Amino acid sequence: MTxxxxxxxxxxxxTSATLAAASTNSIPVITFFLALLLGMETLKVRTRTGVAKLVEVVICLGGVATLAFYKGPHFKFLCFFKHLLKGQNQHPATSSSSHKSWAKGCFLMLSSNFTWSIWLVFQVPIFDEV
Structure with missing residues (x-):
């Protein structure tokens, strides 16, 4: 937990507090994946409940990814109109150091959520004994 x-x-x-608040919502999904990997949870894709679990996981992860890419620095993968941007001032969030720090922050936030999920999964055996 520490x-x-x-x-x-x-x-x-x-990163920002907005990303932290949104990515915290991915903890149930990460916990679900860890429980699946450790055999504590089952997923039957042929049933309605299994499909509902899968859809909810995809929606949750899609929302977190959308917010991370929307609120983060703008990545220009295919910028065909560079000649139009030459005279404009670049926003500070588009610098390469900002890209690296935002990516580092996203990775650290995901690591934080992963450690919280591990802590939740490790509590299951303790509560099963009670």
Whole structure:
């Protein structure tokens, strides 16, 4: 839990509180994947409940990814109109160092959520004994 909070604090330095709040919603999905990998949860894709779980996972991860790419720096993969942008001032969020810090912050936030999910999954055996 301490590692989770420390990673979260450092990630906030590189990203925004908006991304932190939105990515925290991915903790149930990460926990579900960990429980699947460890055999604590089952997923039957041929049933309605299995399909509903899958759809909810995709929607959750899609929302987090959309927010990370929407609020983050603008990536210009296919910029065919570079000649139109030459005279304009570049926004500070589009610099390469900003790209690296935003990506580092997203990675740290994902690591924070992953450690929180591990902590939740590791509590299952403890509560099964009670």
């Amino acid at each position: 590692l989770n909070l420390n990673l979260n604090g450092v990630a906030l330095k590189y």
